[in-house]
Amino acid sequence: MSRIRQSLVFFLLLIGIAGTARAQTWSADDFSVEMGTVVHQGAGLTLEPNEQGQVLLGIPGATIALSSGQRAHFTFLGPPPPKIYLIWRRSDSEQLFQLSFATHGNSRPTFDLATVADWRGQSESLQLGFRLEPGTSLTLVDVRLAAPGIRERVAEALHSWRAFRPWAPADINVLTGTLTFNEGPYPAQVFAFFILLLLLAYLAWQRSRARWTAVATIILCAWVALDALWQWRLWQQLGVTRAKYAGLGSSQKIQVSESNKVANLAMRATRAIEGPDPRVFIASQSDREGMLAAYYMAPHNTYWHRRGDELPENRFLRPGDYILAVNPSTILYDRSDGLLRLPPGDAINVIERFANNKGLLLEVAP
Amino acid sequence: MTALQLCIAVLITVAPAWVWLDRLVPANLPGRGFLLTGYSTVLGVLATTLVMRLLSLLGIPFSLYSIGAAGLLLALAGWFAPAHWRSPTSAGQVQALQQPMTRLQVLLITLCLALLAARLLTLGLEVGTRPVTSWDAKQHWTKQARVFFELRSVVPYVSLQEWLDLDGQGVFTNMHPDYPVATPLLQAWTAVAIGQWHESLVNLPWLLIWMAMGLVCYSQARLAGASAALAIGATYMLLSMPLLNVHVALAGYADPLMATCYLAAVAAFYNWSQGRQAWLLILALISAAGCMLIKNEGFYWFLSLLPGILLVLAGLRRGLLILAVIALALLCVLWLMPADTVVAGHSLAGADIRYRPQSWLPIYLSFLVHDNWHFLAYLVLAALLAAPLFFRATLPLAAVIVSALLLYLTLYLFTSNAAGAVRFTSLNRVALQLMPAAGFFSLVVLLHWGQRQECD
Numbered sequence: 001m002s003r004i005r006q007s008l009v010f011f012l013l014l015i016g017i018a019g020t021a022r023a024q025t026w027s028a029d030d031f032s033v034e035m036g037t038v039v040h041q042g043a044g045l046t047l048e049p050n051e052q053g054q055v056l057l058g059i060p061g062a063t064i065a066l067s068s069g070q071r072a073h074f075t076f077l078g079p080p081p082p083k084i085y086l087i088w089r090r091s092d093s094e095q096l097f098q099l100s101f102a103t104h105g106n107s108r109p110t111f112d113l114a115t116v117a118d119w120r121g122q123s124e125s126l127q128l129g130f131r132l133e134p135g136t137s138l139t140l141v142d143v144r145l146a147a148p149g150i151r152e153r154v155a156e157a158l159h160s161w162r163a164f165r166p167w168a169p170a171d172i173n174v175l176t177g178t179l180t181f182n183e184g185p186y187p188a189q190v191f192a193f194f195i196l197l198l199l200l201a202y203l204a205w206q207r208s209r210a211r212w213t214a215v216a217t218i219i220l221c222a223w224v225a226l227d228a229l230w231q232w233r234l235w236q237q238l239g240v241t242r243a244k245y246a247g248l249g250s251s252q253k254i255q256v257s258e259s260n261k262v263a264n265l266a267m268r269a270t271r272a273i274e275g276p277d278p279r280v281f282i283a284s285q286s287d288r289e290g291m292l293a294a295y296y297m298a299p300h301n302t303y304w305h306r307r308g309d310e311l312p313e314n315r316f317l318r319p320g321d322y323i324l325a326v327n328p329s330t331i332l333y334d335r336s337d338g339l340l341r342l343p344p345g346d347a348i349n350v351i352e353r354f355a356n357n358k359g360l361l362l363e364v365a366p
Numbered sequence: 367m368t369a370l371q372l373c374i375a376v377l378i379t380v381a382p383a384w385v386w387l388d389r390l391v392p393a394n395l396p397g398r399g400f401l402l403t404g405y406s407t408v409l410g411v412l413a414t415t416l417v418m419r420l421l422s423l424l425g426i427p428f429s430l431y432s433i434g435a436a437g438l439l440l441a442l443a444g445w446f447a448p449a450h451w452r453s454p455t456s457a458g459q460v461q462a463l464q465q466p467m468t469r470l471q472v473l474l475i476t477l478c479l480a481l482l483a484a485r486l487l488t489l490g491l492e493v494g495t496r497p498v499t500s501w502d503a504k505q506h507w508t509k510q511a512r513v514f515f516e517l518r519s520v521v522p523y524v525s526l527q528e529w530l531d532l533d534g535q536g537v538f539t540n541m542h543p544d545y546p547v548a549t550p551l552l553q554a555w556t557a558v559a560i561g562q563w564h565e566s567l568v569n570l571p572w573l574l575i576w577m578a579m580g581l582v583c584y585s586q587a588r589l590a591g592a593s594a595a596l597a598i599g600a601t602y603m604l605l606s607m608p609l610l611n612v613h614v615a616l617a618g619y620a621d622p623l624m625a626t627c628y629l630a631a632v633a634a635f636y637n638w639s640q641g642r643q644a645w646l647l648i649l650a651l652i653s654a655a656g657c658m659l660i661k662n663e664g665f666y667w668f669l670s671l672l673p674g675i676l677l678v679l680a681g682l683r684r685g686l687l688i689l690a691v692i693a694l695a696l697l698c699v700l701w702l703m704p705a706d707t708v709v710a711g712h713s714l715a716g717a718d719i720r721y722r723p724q725s726w727l728p729i730y731l732s733f734l735v736h737d738n739w740h741f742l743a744y745l746v747l748a749a750l751l752a753a754p755l756f757f758r759a760t761l762p763l764a765a766v767i768v769s770a771l772l773l774y775l776t777l778y779l780f781t782s783n784a785a786g787a788v789r790f791t792s793l794n795r796v797a798l799q800l801m802p803a804a805g806f807f808s809l810v811v812l813l814h815w816g817q818r819q820e821c822d
Contacts, residue, residue: 172500172616174790175608177737189734192741212816219745220474220599224481226740227606231481234488234611238495245495250564253497279534295504299516301534305526306505306541316530 023146024064031057031140034127044077044141049132055081057128057140063091064123068114069147076107077139084109085129091122098129161187161229164236177229191226195219259292262326265358266296269324272353272361277301279318283310284326284359293326293359314346319366323350326359333362368560372570374430375559378437383410385444390645397588397597404581405649407574408630411623412656413440415551419520427518428558471595478602482580485606490573492615497565503618506540508568511553513538515563520547548659549620569617576614579626579802580605586633586806590640592813600809604802609738609794624660624799627653628667632766632803635671636810639678639762647675662712663796666773674766682761689765712781722784728793729778738794739801746804749811757814760807767807770800 028045036055040046047055066088074084080103087098097118101111113119130138148156163179177187198218203210245253254263273280280297282304284290294304303312310331311323323340325331332341339347340362349365383406391402417436418428426432467475498508514520522537529539553568560567580601587597604610613622631653638646654671657664677685705715733743746767753764774796778787786792 167499167612167616169501170790171612172502172619172795173792174732174794175612175737176735177608184735186735186737188737188739188741192734192744195741196744212812212819216596216599216812216816217470217474220603223603223606223740224477226737227481230606230608230611230737230740231484231488234485234492234615237615238488238492241492241496245497245566250497250562250566253565257497257499291501291505295498295509295512298509298512301538303526303529303534303539308526312530318533 023144025142025144026059027142028140030059031128032060034058035129039137040139044075044139046077046137046139047130048137049130049134051134053131053134055130055132055138059126059128064088064126064145066090066113066119066121066123067147068116068119070113070119070145071148072101072111072113073144073146074103074109075141075143077141078107079138080105080107080109081130081132081138083131084111085131086111087127087129088119088123089125090118090120091124157185157187157190162232164233166237166240187226187229191222195222198222254296259296261358262289262292263296265326265356266293266324268354268356269297269322269361270300273300273322275320278320278322279303280322280324281311281317282324282326283329283331285310285328285330286326289326289328293324297324309343311342314342314348317348317364319364321364322353323362323364324359325362327357329359333360338365368564368567371430371560372556372567374434375556376574378430378434378559379410379414379555380406381410382437382440382444383407383413385441386447387649389444389447390648392643392645395589397585400581401585401589404578404583404585405630405653407578408582408626409652409656411552411571411575411578412548412627412659414555415548415659418514418551418555419547422520428515428554429518430559430561433555433558467593467595471593474595475598478598482598482602482605485611486573486577489576489611489614493569493573493617494566496615498569498618500616500618503616506542506545507549507620508553508618510538510540510547511550511557511568512563514547514550514554515557518558520551544662545620546659546661546664549623552623553618572614572617572622575622575626576605576610579610579622579629582626582630582633583802583806586637587809587813589637590633590810590813591817592809596809596813596816600805603740603742604805607739607742607801607805609798610802613795613798619795620661621795621798624657624664624667625802627656627660627664628770628799629802629806631657631667631671632763633806635674635766636760636763636806639674640759642678661799663777663799665709667770667799670766670769670773673769674762677762677765682758717781717783719780722779722781725778725784725787725793728787728790729775732790732794732797738797742801742805742808745808746801749808752815753807753811757811757818760810760814763807763810767800767804770803774800 028041028043031045033045033047034056036047036049036057038045039048045057047057049055072086074080083100083102085098085100087096089096099116099119101109103109128140128143132138160179160183161177165179174181178184195218199215202214202218206214244256248256254260257263269280278300280300280302282290282293282297282302284293284304287306290304290306294302305312310325310329311317317323323331325333333339333350333352334341334347335352338349338351340350341347350362351365353361353363355361380403384402387402387405387409391398395401414433414437417433417440421428421432421436498504510523523543524532524537524539525543526539526541528543529537552571556568556571557563583604584597584601587600588594592600610622610625613619631650634646634650634653637643638650650671654668657667673685673689676688679685680688706713732738750764750768753760777783777796778793783792786796
C-alpha cells in the first residue's frame with residue numbers, strides 16, 4: 001500500500017511540474033515603442049495611439065523559436081484593444097508576416113497558433129500592433145508565448161467535454177462528445193484508456209483472486225462518470241427546448257421553429273389550393289426548403305425531386321396541377337405573359353395564386 | 367382527455383400481445399412481468415401496424431374504435447385459445463445467481479434506478495415538448511405518417527417516375543417508396559388515438575420503445591442468470607447510450623424500433639440456446655421477423671440469427687462446417703445472380719460492389735473514438751475476443767453478433783453505402799440497430815465469467 005501511495009505522489013508531482021510549460025514571456029520593460037506614445041510605465045505599459053490610431057511595439061534583439069504548438073497569451077489592464085496584430089519576419093524569408101486576432105473584450109486573450117502556416121522556424125523580429133480610437137489608451141502587462149502544458153490541455157479538454165450547444169441537425173448521425181467535430185481528446189476514448197489501466201492494475205494486483213464483480217463495478221462507475229457529462233448536456237438542452245416550445249400548441253410550435261417561413265408558405269398554399277386531390281409540384285434549388293415544403297404540404301399529393309430537376313417535363317404537367325416554388329428556385333416564370341418556361345424550350349400557361357418573399361404558388365392553366 | 371386517449375392507445379397496443387405472450391411464457395420465471403411488458407410493447411406495436419394495414423386492405427378507415435375493436439378481438443382470441451397452447455409452468459429455467467443482496471448491490475440498484483428515472487424524465491420532457499425536428503422524419507417517415515393519418519388509410523407509394531406515369535392517381539411518391547411502413551403507421555396510430563395531428567405527441571412512441579428496450583434487456587438478463595444489480599446496471603448502460611438518447615429526443619427515425627426488435631430477438635435467442643425452451647425460440651423468431659416490417663435491412667438482421675441457430679442445433683464443429691459451406695454457396699449465388707435482382711430493396715448493380723477502404727477511418731472513429739456509444743464498443747470487442755477463448759457456451763450468440771457485424775461492415779466497406787460512412791450520415795444510425803444486441807452479448811460473456819467463478 002505504501003508503494004502505491006508513493007507512486008501516486010510521484011505521478012502528481014510530475015503532472016505539477018509538467019503542468020508549468022516552458023514559456024517565453026515579455027513584460028513592459030522588454031518592448032520598444034515604435035508607434036504611439038508611452039503615458040505611464042508601472043505594472044504595465046500604458047500607451048496612446050498616434051494620429052492614425054496605431055500602436056506598434058517591437059521585441060528588440062530577440063530570436064524566437066516559432067512552433068505550431070505555441071499559443072500567444074496577452075494580459076491587459078482594463079479594456080483590451082478590439083484587435084491584436086502579430087507581425088514577424090523569419091530568418092529564412094524576407095517576407096513580413098502578419099496575423100490579427102479579435103479579443104472580444106477579453107483582457108486576457110489567448111490565441112492558438114497551431115493553424116498558422118507561416119508560424120514556424122526562427123523569427124528575427126516580432127512586433128505587436130494595435131488600433132485604437134484617438135484619445136483612448138491601453139495598458140499591456142505582458143505577452144507570453146508558450147506551448148500548452150498538461151494542466152492547460154486537461155482544462156481545455158474538460159471545457160470541450162462540458163461545453164453545451166443546442167442540437168444541430170448532424171447530431172442525429174454522430175456525437176463526438178466534444179465541442180467541435182475534429183478536435184479531441186474525445187471523452188469516450190480517454191475514459192476507455194483509463195479504465196483499461198485501472199483494470200490492468202487491478203488484475204495485476206489481484207491476479208487469480210480478481211473478481212468479476214469488481215471488474216463490473218469499475219466499468220459501471222466509469223460509465224456513470226462519463227454519462228454524467230452527457231446527462232448534464234441533456235438537462236441544458238431541455239432548458240433550451242422548454243424555453244422555446246413549452247406551453248405552446250402544435251401549430252404555435254411550428255411558428256416559433258426554424259422552419260416557420262416555409263411552414264407558413266405551405267399553409268397559405270393549402271388554403272389557396274382548390275379542387276379534389278390536386279397534385280402539387282414542389283420546386284426549389286434548396287434541399288432543405290424543398291423538403292420542408294413537401295412536409296408541410298402533407299397530406300397533399302406532392303412531387304419533390306431531391307437533387308434532381310425542380311420540375312418534370314412539360315408532358316407530365318396537367319391543368320389543375322399546382323406548382324409551389326420555394327426560394328431559392330430557378331424556375332422561369334414570366335409574370336407578364338402568365339407563362340412558365342420549362343426546358344427544353346417548352347412553356348405552359350399558369351395562373352399565379354399568390355407570391356411572397358418565400359415563394360409563389362402557380363396553377364397550371366387549361 | 368388527450369392523456370386518457372394516449373393511455374387507451376397504449377392499452378390497445380399492448381394488451382392483445384400481453385394476452386398471447388402470457389400463454390407463451392411459463393408462469394414461474396424471474397422478471398416475468400418485465401418480460402411480458404417489454405415484449406408486449408415491441409410486438410404489440412408491430413402487430414398494431416399490421417392491423418392497420420389489414421383495415422386498409424378491407425377498406426375500413428383507421429380510428430380508435432376500428433383499431434380498438436381489432437385489438438379486442440385479438441385479445442379475446444388469445445384469452446379463449448385452447449389451454450394446451452400454454453407453455454408448461456414447470457418448464458425449467460435458469461436460476462438467477464441466488465445470493466443475498468449486499469449493501470453495494472443495493473446502492474448500485476438505487477443509483478441505476480435514479481439515473482434511469484432522470485434520463486426518462488429528461489427524454490420524456492424533451493420529446494413531448496419539441497415538434498418534429500429531424501431531417502429524415504420530415505423528409506420521409508413523419509410525412510408519410512401524416513398522409514396515412516389524414517386519409518385514415520395506408521396508401522401505396524411509388525417511385526417518382528411511376529408517379530408521373532400514373533398521373534399521381536391513387537398513389538403517392540417520396541424518395542424511398544420501397545421502405546416498410548411500420549414507423550409511419552406508429553405515428554399515424556398515435557394521431558388517430560388523440561384525434562388530431564400533434565407535432566410533439568406523435569413522437570411519444572419513441573419514449574415507449576426506449577422503455578421497452580430497457581424492459582427487454584432487464585428481463586432477459588435476469589433470465590440469463592444475472593442478479594438484479596447486474597441486470598439493472600447493464601440496462602442503465604444500454605439505455606444511456608448517447609446516440610440512442612438523441613434518437614428518442616429527436617424522434618422520428620425507424621432505427622430505435624429496429625434496435626429494440628433486434629435486441630428482443632437476440633436476447634431471446636441466447637436464452638433459448640442455453641435452455642432450449644421452445645417459447646424463447648418462438649419469441650426470437652417473431653421478433654426477428656418483426657425487424658423486416660421496420661426497415662429493409664431487417665431482412666439481413668433476421669438472417670443473422672440463422673448461424674447461431676445452426677450452431678445450437680448442429681453442434682459447434684458440425685455447425686461451423688455447415689456455415690462454411692453455406693458461406694461458399696452464398697458467394698457462388700452472388701457471383702451468378704443477375705445484377706439487377708432485388709433483395710430486400712437492394713440489387714447488386716445498385717450496390718456497386720467493390721472494396722472501399724476509405725470507410726475504415728469513419729468506422730474506427732465512430733466506434734472507438736466518438737461518444738456515440740460511450741465506450742460500449744470496447745466492451746463488445748473484449749467480449750468478442752474472450753468468448754471463443756474462454757466461454758464457448760456463448761459462441762452461438764457470438765456467431766449471431768459477428769454475422770450482423772460482418773453484414774454491417776460489408777455494407778460500408780464494399781457497397782455504395784460507403785458514402786454514408788465517409789459523410790458520417792447513415793453509419794451510426796445503422797450501428798444503432800445492432801449496438802443494444804452487441805451490448806447484451808457483452809453482458810452474457812461477463813455473466814459466464816461470473817458463473818465460472820461461482821463454480822470454482
